[in-house]
Amino acid sequence: MTLNLFYFLSFLAVLSALMVVFSKNPVYSVLYLIITFFTIAGHYILLDAQFLAVVHVIVYAGAIMVLFLYVIMLLNLNRESEPHKSNILKFAAVICAGLLLVVLVGSLKGTEAIVQQSGKAGIGYVKTLGEVMFKEFLLPFEITSILLLAAMVGAVMLGKSEKTNDTI
Amino acid sequence: MENPNLAEYLPIALMFIFALGFVVTTMIATHVLGPKRKSKIKLDTFECGIESKGNARIPFNIKYFLVAILFVLFDVEVIFMYPWAVNFKSLHWEGFIQMTVFISLLLVGFFYILKKGALKWEE
Numbered sequence: 001m002t003l004n005l006f007y008f009l010s011f012l013a014v015l016s017a018l019m020v021v022f023s024k025n026p027v028y029s030v031l032y033l034i035i036t037f038f039t040i041a042g043h044y045i046l047l048d049a050q051f052l053a054v055v056h057v058i059v060y061a062g063a064i065m066v067l068f069l070y071v072i073m074l075l076n077l078n079r080e081s082e083p084h085k086s087n088i089l090k091f092a093a094v095i096c097a098g099l100l101l102v103v104l105v106g107s108l109k110g111t112e113a114i115v116q117q118s119g120k121a122g123i124g125y126v127k128t129l130g131e132v133m134f135k136e137f138l139l140p141f142e143i144t145s146i147l148l149l150a151a152m153v154g155a156v157m158l159g160k161s162e163k164t165n166d167t168i
Numbered sequence: 169m170e171n172p173n174l175a176e177y178l179p180i181a182l183m184f185i186f187a188l189g190f191v192v193t194t195m196i197a198t199h200v201l202g203p204k205r206k207s208k209i210k211l212d213t214f215e216c217g218i219e220s221k222g223n224a225r226i227p228f229n230i231k232y233f234l235v236a237i238l239f240v241l242f243d244v245e246v247i248f249m250y251p252w253a254v255n256f257k258s259l260h261w262e263g264f265i266q267m268t269v270f271i272s273l274l275l276v277g278f279f280y281i282l283k284k285g286a287l288k289w290e291e
Contacts, residue, residue: 045177055247063240070233130251134263142266144248145273148241152277155241156286159234 006046013039026072030065037061049124234286245274 016035023029037060044053133141213220252259252267259266281287 051250055250059240059243059247063236063243066236067233067240070236073228074230074233126251126254130255131258133251134255134259134266138266141248142269142273145245145270148245149273149277152238152241152274153280155234155237156281156284159230159237160284160286 002046006043009039009042009046013043026075027069030068030072033068034061034065037065044124047124051124051126051129231289238281238286241277242274245271 013036016032016039019032020029020036023032037056041053041056041061044050044056248270249267252263255263
Protein backbone atom coordinates (compact mmCIF):
# COMPACT_ATOMS: atom_id res chain seq x y z
CA MET A 1 0.00 0.00 0.00
CA THR A 2 2.66 2.49 1.07
CA LEU A 3 4.94 1.42 -1.74
CA ASN A 4 2.15 1.81 -4.32
CA LEU A 5 1.38 5.26 -2.97
CA PHE A 6 5.06 6.12 -3.19
CA TYR A 7 5.23 5.04 -6.81
CA PHE A 8 2.07 6.97 -7.65
CA LEU A 9 3.32 10.15 -5.97
CA SER A 10 6.76 9.83 -7.56
CA PHE A 11 5.24 9.33 -11.00
CA LEU A 12 3.02 12.39 -10.51
CA ALA A 13 5.92 14.45 -9.16
CA VAL A 14 8.25 13.60 -12.05
CA LEU A 15 5.51 14.08 -14.64
CA SER A 16 4.45 17.51 -13.34
CA ALA A 17 8.09 18.55 -12.91
CA LEU A 18 8.69 17.67 -16.57
CA MET A 19 5.58 19.64 -17.52
CA VAL A 20 7.01 22.65 -15.64
CA VAL A 21 10.02 22.56 -17.94
CA PHE A 22 8.23 21.76 -21.18
CA SER A 23 5.12 23.98 -21.05
CA LYS A 24 5.42 27.06 -23.26
CA ASN A 25 3.32 29.37 -21.11
CA PRO A 26 5.18 30.37 -17.92
CA VAL A 27 1.90 30.62 -15.98
CA TYR A 28 1.16 26.97 -16.79
CA SER A 29 4.64 26.14 -15.50
CA VAL A 30 3.71 27.71 -12.17
CA LEU A 31 0.48 25.71 -12.00
CA TYR A 32 2.37 22.47 -12.68
CA LEU A 33 4.89 23.49 -10.03
CA ILE A 34 2.02 23.65 -7.51
CA ILE A 35 1.17 20.01 -8.31
CA THR A 36 4.83 19.12 -7.85
CA PHE A 37 4.86 20.79 -4.43
CA PHE A 38 1.74 18.92 -3.36
CA THR A 39 3.22 15.57 -4.38
CA ILE A 40 6.42 16.39 -2.50
CA ALA A 41 4.26 17.16 0.55
CA GLY A 42 2.76 13.68 0.09
CA HIS A 43 6.28 12.25 0.14
CA TYR A 44 6.96 14.06 3.41
CA ILE A 45 3.91 12.39 4.94
CA LEU A 46 5.15 9.00 3.75
CA LEU A 47 8.47 9.81 5.43
CA ASP A 48 6.62 10.51 8.72
CA ALA A 49 7.30 14.25 8.57
CA GLN A 50 3.76 15.58 8.96
CA PHE A 51 4.62 19.08 10.14
CA LEU A 52 7.06 19.55 7.29
CA ALA A 53 4.38 18.44 4.82
CA VAL A 54 1.85 20.98 6.09
CA VAL A 55 4.42 23.76 6.23
CA HIS A 56 5.53 22.85 2.73
CA VAL A 57 1.98 23.27 1.44
CA ILE A 58 1.40 26.53 3.33
CA VAL A 59 4.69 28.23 2.49
CA TYR A 60 5.59 26.83 -0.92
CA ALA A 61 2.26 26.11 -2.58
CA GLY A 62 0.68 29.15 -0.90
CA ALA A 63 3.16 31.95 -0.58
CA ILE A 64 6.19 31.19 -2.75
CA MET A 65 3.93 30.46 -5.73
CA VAL A 66 2.47 33.97 -5.50
CA LEU A 67 6.00 35.32 -5.61
CA PHE A 68 6.74 33.20 -8.67
CA LEU A 69 3.67 34.55 -10.42
CA TYR A 70 4.68 38.11 -9.56
CA VAL A 71 8.17 37.47 -10.92
CA ILE A 72 6.66 36.16 -14.16
CA MET A 73 4.48 39.26 -14.41
CA LEU A 74 7.48 41.49 -13.67
CA LEU A 75 9.53 39.84 -16.40
CA ASN A 76 7.09 40.99 -19.09
CA LEU A 77 7.16 37.78 -21.10
CA ASN A 78 5.33 38.65 -24.27
CA ARG A 79 5.06 35.95 -26.86
CA GLU A 80 6.75 38.12 -29.46
CA SER A 81 9.62 39.35 -27.31
CA GLU A 82 10.33 35.96 -25.78
CA PRO A 83 13.98 35.19 -26.44
CA HIS A 84 14.60 32.14 -28.58
CA LYS A 85 17.23 29.98 -26.99
CA SER A 86 19.82 28.59 -29.31
CA ASN A 87 20.66 24.89 -29.34
CA ILE A 88 24.11 25.49 -27.84
CA LEU A 89 22.47 27.22 -24.86
CA LYS A 90 20.07 24.30 -24.40
CA PHE A 91 22.97 21.85 -24.58
CA ALA A 92 24.89 23.82 -21.95
CA ALA A 93 21.82 23.90 -19.71
CA VAL A 94 21.42 20.11 -19.99
CA ILE A 95 25.08 19.59 -19.04
CA CYS A 96 24.81 21.97 -16.06
CA ALA A 97 21.63 20.33 -14.78
CA GLY A 98 23.15 16.87 -15.27
CA LEU A 99 26.21 17.84 -13.23
CA LEU A 100 23.93 19.17 -10.47
CA LEU A 101 22.06 15.86 -10.49
CA VAL A 102 25.33 13.95 -10.17
CA VAL A 103 26.38 16.11 -7.21
CA LEU A 104 23.01 15.71 -5.47
CA VAL A 105 22.88 11.95 -5.96
CA GLY A 106 26.49 11.63 -4.85
CA SER A 107 25.94 13.63 -1.68
CA LEU A 108 22.66 11.90 -0.76
CA LYS A 109 23.96 8.36 -1.31
CA GLY A 110 25.88 8.41 1.95
CA THR A 111 22.89 9.43 4.08
CA GLU A 112 21.11 6.09 3.82
CA ALA A 113 22.38 4.93 7.20
CA ILE A 114 21.11 8.06 8.95
CA VAL A 115 17.62 7.70 7.49
CA GLN A 116 17.27 4.14 8.72
CA GLN A 117 18.49 5.15 12.16
CA SER A 118 15.78 7.74 12.76
CA GLY A 119 12.85 5.47 11.98
CA LYS A 120 11.09 5.73 15.33
CA ALA A 121 7.46 6.75 15.48
CA GLY A 122 6.35 10.34 15.92
CA ILE A 123 9.64 11.84 14.75
CA GLY A 124 7.88 14.35 12.55
CA TYR A 125 5.33 15.59 15.06
CA VAL A 126 5.32 19.26 15.92
CA LYS A 127 5.97 18.40 19.57
CA THR A 128 9.12 16.38 18.85
CA LEU A 129 10.31 18.99 16.40
CA GLY A 130 9.81 21.81 18.90
CA GLU A 131 11.68 19.97 21.63
CA VAL A 132 14.63 19.39 19.32
CA MET A 133 14.52 22.91 17.92
CA PHE A 134 14.52 24.70 21.25
CA LYS A 135 17.14 22.51 22.91
CA GLU A 136 19.64 21.09 20.43
CA PHE A 137 19.29 23.51 17.53
CA LEU A 138 18.68 26.73 19.44
CA LEU A 139 21.50 28.70 17.81
CA PRO A 140 20.48 27.93 14.22
CA PHE A 141 16.92 28.86 15.19
CA GLU A 142 17.99 32.25 16.50
CA ILE A 143 20.26 32.81 13.50
CA THR A 144 17.24 32.16 11.27
CA SER A 145 15.67 35.34 12.61
CA ILE A 146 18.78 37.28 11.57
CA LEU A 147 18.50 35.68 8.13
CA LEU A 148 14.86 36.76 7.88
CA LEU A 149 15.84 40.25 9.06
CA ALA A 150 18.52 40.45 6.38
CA ALA A 151 15.99 39.32 3.76
CA MET A 152 13.54 41.99 4.90
CA VAL A 153 16.15 44.76 4.77
CA GLY A 154 17.36 43.55 1.39
CA ALA A 155 13.86 43.46 -0.06
CA VAL A 156 13.10 46.97 1.20
CA MET A 157 16.45 48.31 -0.02
CA LEU A 158 15.98 46.90 -3.50
CA GLY A 159 12.27 47.43 -3.87
CA LYS A 160 11.77 50.84 -2.34
CA SER A 161 12.74 53.75 -4.51
CA GLU A 162 14.61 56.52 -2.71
CA LYS A 163 13.21 59.99 -2.23
CA THR A 164 15.56 61.50 -4.82
CA ASN A 165 14.04 59.75 -7.86
CA ASP A 166 10.47 59.76 -6.65
CA THR A 167 9.09 61.80 -9.52
CA ILE A 168 7.65 58.82 -11.40
CA MET B 169 9.11 2.63 4.41
CA GLU B 170 6.46 0.83 6.41
CA ASN B 171 3.97 3.31 7.78
CA PRO B 172 1.38 1.73 10.07
CA ASN B 173 -0.79 4.80 10.68
CA LEU B 174 -1.43 5.63 7.04
CA ALA B 175 -5.13 4.93 7.63
CA GLU B 176 -5.22 8.05 9.84
CA TYR B 177 -4.84 10.15 6.71
CA LEU B 178 -7.99 8.77 5.16
CA PRO B 179 -10.14 11.84 6.08
CA ILE B 180 -7.52 14.18 4.57
CA ALA B 181 -7.28 12.01 1.47
CA LEU B 182 -11.07 12.00 1.20
CA MET B 183 -11.12 15.79 1.50
CA PHE B 184 -8.59 16.13 -1.32
CA ILE B 185 -10.47 13.66 -3.49
CA PHE B 186 -13.78 15.45 -2.96
CA ALA B 187 -12.26 18.90 -3.53
CA LEU B 188 -10.61 17.79 -6.77
CA GLY B 189 -13.67 15.80 -7.82
CA PHE B 190 -15.93 18.80 -7.28
CA VAL B 191 -13.73 20.99 -9.49
CA VAL B 192 -13.50 18.36 -12.23
CA THR B 193 -17.23 17.55 -12.25
CA THR B 194 -18.20 21.22 -12.26
CA MET B 195 -15.92 21.96 -15.17
CA ILE B 196 -17.17 18.99 -17.17
CA ALA B 197 -20.82 19.72 -16.30
CA THR B 198 -20.61 23.36 -17.38
CA HIS B 199 -19.03 22.34 -20.67
CA VAL B 200 -21.71 19.71 -21.30
CA LEU B 201 -24.80 21.54 -20.01
CA GLY B 202 -23.99 25.13 -21.00
CA PRO B 203 -25.11 26.54 -24.37
CA LYS B 204 -22.38 27.16 -26.92
CA ARG B 205 -22.50 30.52 -28.60
CA LYS B 206 -19.25 31.39 -30.27
CA SER B 207 -19.66 34.84 -31.75
CA LYS B 208 -16.85 37.37 -31.90
CA ILE B 209 -18.40 39.59 -29.26
CA LYS B 210 -19.00 36.67 -26.91
CA LEU B 211 -15.37 35.55 -27.06
CA ASP B 212 -14.02 39.07 -26.64
CA THR B 213 -11.99 39.92 -23.54
CA PHE B 214 -14.28 41.41 -20.92
CA GLU B 215 -12.82 44.26 -18.93
CA CYS B 216 -15.54 45.86 -16.80
CA GLY B 217 -17.37 47.02 -19.91
CA ILE B 218 -14.52 49.21 -21.08
CA GLU B 219 -13.09 48.35 -24.48
CA SER B 220 -9.82 46.53 -23.87
CA LYS B 221 -6.74 47.86 -25.55
CA GLY B 222 -3.11 46.82 -25.61
CA ASN B 223 -1.51 43.79 -24.04
CA ALA B 224 -2.44 42.36 -20.67
CA ARG B 225 1.20 41.66 -19.89
CA ILE B 226 2.53 45.06 -18.98
CA PRO B 227 5.26 45.45 -16.39
CA PHE B 228 3.50 46.37 -13.16
CA ASN B 229 4.49 48.20 -10.01
CA ILE B 230 7.26 46.68 -7.88
CA LYS B 231 5.26 47.54 -4.74
CA TYR B 232 3.03 44.48 -5.22
CA PHE B 233 6.12 42.30 -5.23
CA LEU B 234 7.52 44.04 -2.16
CA VAL B 235 4.31 43.43 -0.22
CA ALA B 236 4.29 39.79 -1.34
CA ILE B 237 7.90 39.15 -0.31
CA LEU B 238 7.36 40.79 3.07
CA PHE B 239 4.28 38.61 3.53
CA VAL B 240 6.33 35.47 2.84
CA LEU B 241 8.96 36.51 5.39
CA PHE B 242 6.40 37.04 8.15
CA ASP B 243 4.66 33.84 7.08
CA VAL B 244 7.87 31.91 7.71
CA GLU B 245 8.21 33.66 11.04
CA VAL B 246 4.74 32.51 12.13
CA ILE B 247 5.58 28.94 11.10
CA PHE B 248 8.45 28.97 13.56
CA MET B 249 5.94 29.77 16.29
CA TYR B 250 3.96 26.54 15.85
CA PRO B 251 6.55 24.20 17.46
CA TRP B 252 6.99 26.73 20.23
CA ALA B 253 3.26 27.07 20.87
CA VAL B 254 2.79 23.29 21.06
CA ASN B 255 5.65 22.98 23.56
CA PHE B 256 4.78 26.20 25.38
CA LYS B 257 4.19 24.61 28.80
CA SER B 258 7.15 22.25 28.78
CA LEU B 259 9.62 24.91 27.65
CA HIS B 260 8.70 27.26 30.54
CA TRP B 261 10.25 30.72 30.76
CA GLU B 262 13.40 29.58 29.02
CA GLY B 263 11.52 28.96 25.81
CA PHE B 264 9.66 32.24 26.24
CA ILE B 265 12.93 34.18 26.45
CA GLN B 266 14.30 32.33 23.41
CA MET B 267 11.20 33.19 21.44
CA THR B 268 11.35 36.81 22.62
CA VAL B 269 14.89 37.11 21.23
CA PHE B 270 13.66 35.64 17.93
CA ILE B 271 10.64 37.92 17.72
CA SER B 272 12.47 41.06 18.83
CA LEU B 273 15.02 40.62 16.05
CA LEU B 274 12.16 40.41 13.58
CA LEU B 275 10.42 43.37 15.22
CA VAL B 276 13.51 45.42 14.39
CA GLY B 277 12.92 44.47 10.77
CA PHE B 278 9.23 45.32 11.10
CA PHE B 279 9.96 48.81 12.40
CA TYR B 280 12.58 49.23 9.69
CA ILE B 281 9.89 48.47 7.12
CA LEU B 282 7.48 50.90 8.74
CA LYS B 283 10.09 53.66 9.04
CA LYS B 284 11.18 53.24 5.44
CA GLY B 285 7.55 53.42 4.40
CA ALA B 286 7.74 50.26 2.33
CA LEU B 287 4.08 49.50 2.96
CA LYS B 288 2.88 53.01 2.08
CA TRP B 289 1.16 52.93 -1.28
CA GLU B 290 0.96 56.64 -2.10
CA GLU B 291 4.45 58.02 -2.56
